[in-house]
Amino acid sequence: MTRARATVLAFLFSMGSACAQSPAPPGALSCSGCHGAAGGEIPSLSGLSADEITEAMGAFKSGARPATLMNRLAKGFNETETRAIAQWLASQRSSP
Amino acid sequence: MSSASRRGVLSGAATLAFSLAAPCVIGQARPQAVIIGGGFGGATCARYLNRLGVAVTLLEPNATYVACPFSNLVIHGSRDLASQQFGYEALKREGIVIVPEMAAGVDADARLVRLASGTTLPYDRLVLSPGIDMRFDALPGYDDAAAQIMPHAWKAGPQTLLLRSQLEAMRDGGVVVMSVPANPYRCPPGPYERASLIAHYLKTHKPKSKLIVLDAKDAFSKQKLFQMAWKELYPGILEWVALGAGGKTTEVSVKDMVVVTEFDRHKADVANIIPPQQAGSIAVAAGVADKSGWCPIDPVTFASKLRPRMHVIGDAAIAGAMPKSAFAANSQAKVCASAVALLLRGETPASPKLLNTCYSIVAPAYGISVADVYHPARGILVDVEGAGGVSTLGASSEVRAREAAYADSWFKTISSEVFG
Known part of the structure; x- marks a missing residue:
């Protein structure tokens, strides 16, 4: 592929992907490895608001909410990062 | 500019008009990613890239994938191998092209993957998720036979x-x-x-x-x-x-x-x-493995440090503090897919955070775990300070039972996300 073709392709792709979502905030993509559809032993995040997710993460981090594992993961994110993840997760509800 | 590439640009311009009218349909202008390996890393990356508007071809010679996590329970006798087996029908339905062949080599300059059959596949970006090969030369007396x-x-x-x-x-x-x-x-x-x-x-x-x-x-x-x-x-x-x-x-x-x-x-x-063990043999053939037998990568994009426009994820990658696990491969695949889509648009990916969780079953209804958060620092992936760790020592049997149940739930969710 020539440089010219590559440039055109990148341009077309950026125009064409207007429907693509904005990139997920750091860490957010990992959640779906464990949290899936409702009904599993690990709770689903579907239907939770950004505030609910932020609050839960804060409680896991402080130890106020007992956990087997989420306490260890919640400590890896500061408040800004946690809120960004929560907002992104809440916005995913309508899309698969 | 040659006349051939001029035609390419002209046909691209025609596609532009079309793509403006229908922004989600990019047609022939869609950049092409080839993914080698349909395990937890490769299949995840295929799905995410496809959803991000990239045309994806997945090279995987086996029609059925057999998952390693939980396979120790098959050895234990409490689980069927069938529970470990997954097909690629869902990926095909989403429009991912599955080529049931082994990759034999890669031409980095021409951006072509050479298949065992001799045919070639062009790519704009190549993602290698080849898993591991046993080193049958490493232990005297131990070979394939x-x-x-x-x-x-x-x-x-x-x-x-x-x-x-x-x-x-x-x-x-x-x-x-x-x-x-x-x-x-x-x-x-x-x-x-x-x-x-x-x-x-x-x-x-x-x-x-x-x-x-x-x-x-x-x-x-x-x-x-x-x-x-x-x-x-x-x-x-x-x-x-x-x-x-x-x-x-x-x-x-x-x-x-x-x-x-x-x-x-x-x-x-x-x-x-x-x-x-070492990275799957195609990593060596493609030139992305170093003399350790594993593949050095950029921790933000998983781009190979040895070859341009190639990325390595999963067990084959040297991912710093991240272990070689299905969870890590899945986490890396999503970050890599996002980065590849941005790079194809000429944009720069932001610094990611990645997770890992590994459950182990010690006995029926007795689970333990290790979990951690990672981010790029000093050119490698390191633990985020203050996060992560293992299950509590001396926890109650009720907690162990809950972790065993969570392990089971994790496997169902991740296998469904990757293959379902």
Whole structure:
């Protein structure tokens, strides 16, 4: 592929992907490895608001909410990062 | 500019008009990603890239994928191999092109993947997720033929069933010998989960038998948790021999069914040899593996440090503090897919954070875990300070049962996300 073709392709792709979502905030993509559809032993995040997710993460981090594992993961994110993840997760509800 | 590439630009301009009218349909202008390997890393990356508008071709010679996580329960006898098997129908339905062939080589300059059949596939970006190969040159006496007598069972499938059938056929009072390699290798806590479950099987069905675990290390993942559980559950059955106590396997003899260490010779009724490993052979052929046998990567994009426009994810990658696990591969695949889509648009990916969680089953309804958060620093992936760790020592049996249930739930969710 020539440089010219590559440039055109990148341009077309950026125009064409207007429907693509904005990139997920750091860490957010990992959640779906464990949290899936409702009904599993690990709770689903579907239907939770950004505030609910932020609050839960804060409680896991402080130890106020007992956990087997989420306490260890919640400590890896500061408040800004946690809120960004929560907002992104809440916005995913309508899309698969 | 040649006339051929001018035509390319002109046809691109025509596509532009079309794509403006229908922004989600990019048609022929869609950039092309080729992904090598349809495991947890490759199949995840294929799905995410496809959803991000990239045309994806996935190279995977096997029609059915056999998952390694939970395969120790097949060896234990409490799970069917069928529960480990997944197809690619869902990926095909989403428009991902599956080519059931092995990649034979890569031409980095021409951006072409060469297939075993001789045909070539062009790419704008190539993602390699080839998993591991056993190093059959690393342990004297242990090669592919020896693995049919002393299975490694470190790639799930026939090897898993072979080890299971050998345990079933063994007399009560027999000796099982496991050989565990030095780091790095696929699934750091896996050998110790397997040792636990084999010990549980012996305790339940063949209580006069013994399991000797010969280790090329002095320390391992979730060590205190495993050792406390072994002391409680499997005293007199499971013996772990550390490197410092002469645990490193130096040679095996399938003829004599003997596993040789620096200090000893262990006669085995069943021998499970987990040999040293390296990145899947295509990584070497593509030039993305270094002399360690693994693949150095950029921690933000998973771009190869050795070849342009190639990315490496999963067990084959040198991912710093991240272990070689299905969870890590899945986490890396999503970050890599996002980065590749942005790079194809000429944009710069932001610094990511990645997670890992590994559950191990020590006995039925007895689960333990390690979890951590990672981010790029100083050119590698490191632990986020203050985060991560293992299950609480001395937790109640109720907590252990809950972690075992979570492990089961995790496997259902991740396998559904990747293949379902």
